[in-house]
Amino acid sequence: MSDAKPQLEKRTYASILSFVGITRRATAWMRRSKSHSAGRVLLWLLIVLYLLLMYVVILCWYALTICFFFIVIPWRVMRRNHRKQLHLQQAQLAALQNLQPKPSDR
DSSP states (O other): OTTOOOSSOOOOOSOTTSHHHHHHHHHHHHHHOOOOHHHHHHHHHHHHHHHHHHHHHHHHHHHHHHHIIIIIHHHHHHHHHHHHHHHHHHHHHHHHHHHSOOGGGO
16 A cells, blocks of 8 residues: 555746756656666766756856846946936036126126
8 A cells, every 4th residue: 555656746846947946857857767778878968968058057047137136227226316416416506506696786
């Protein structure tokens, strides 16, 4: 009775662009493989190459995402705030200059 298969098989729910998810999917492919020894060696080689390639892709994706959200967007917000402040200062200076009496009015 202990040899019965479980009702629910193990599933991988990790994210597509995560190191854990890619590794779990690749090892699941290996476990599902019914190849003989030569086929398994070739499959392991392909899985290792696939994992290396996908790790590089994921690493680049994370680097681009971090660069975009933690460098580019805050830089744009700071520049926008700087231009806004500059415009406000110029408007205040123009208003103050209009309040001062001109030399020809005396």
